[in-house]
Amino acid sequence: MKCDLCGNNEAVMVADIEGASLNVCSNCSRFGKPIRPVSGLPKAAKKQARIEPAMPEVEEVIVADYAELIRNARERSGMNQEDFAKKLNEKVSVIHKIETGSFEPDIAMARKLEKILGIKLVEKHEEVHQKQAHRDSNHFTIGDLIDIKKKG
Numbered sequence: 001m002k003c004d005l006c007g008n009n010e011a012v013m014v015a016d017i018e019g020a021s022l023n024v025c026s027n028c029s030r031f032g033k034p035i036r037p038v039s040g041l042p043k044a045a046k047k048q049a050r051i052e053p054a055m056p057e058v059e060e061v062i063v064a065d066y067a068e069l070i071r072n073a074r075e076r077s078g079m080n081q082e083d084f085a086k087k088l089n090e091k092v093s094v095i096h097k098i099e100t101g102s103f104e105p106d107i108a109m110a111r112k113l114e115k116i117l118g119i120k121l122v123e124k125h126e127e128v129h130q131k132q133a134h135r136d137s138n139h140f141t142i143g144d145l146i147d148i149k150k151k152g
Helices: 043-049 066-076 081-088 092-100 107-117 142-151
Strands: 013-017 020-024 033-037 055-062 122-129
Touching: 055 107, 066 092, 066 107, 081 092, 081 107, 107 122
Parallel strands: none
Antiparallel strands: 013 020, 013 033, 055 122
């Protein structure tokens, strides 16, 4: 286990340093009050050390060509922008901005547009994120932070 202050690979005790319980090496223990010897990994570190299964994240997104789809569907239905705006209970300027692609509707408005026009604007997009295991090489210590502050 690494020392939380200097990054030394052999943290031997838990010490109270300015109100925080840190795993420290014998050299860094002089900065605080030793509490007890280090006994393996703390529970939080044990949980973090294992690799979690990939969790799919599903979100709804508006299709890329929404502006063209909306304009074509509105024109096919025989409505002008003013009539369409009244039917949606929106301003004509909002309809114009949506149809020109300068304003992307939120999911709620897109659902409303889908219902009125009979088109598909919202699709589900799935991203899979792999949670990474804790690695000692990526372990950032308070000492690393101090070194960065001194250099900067």
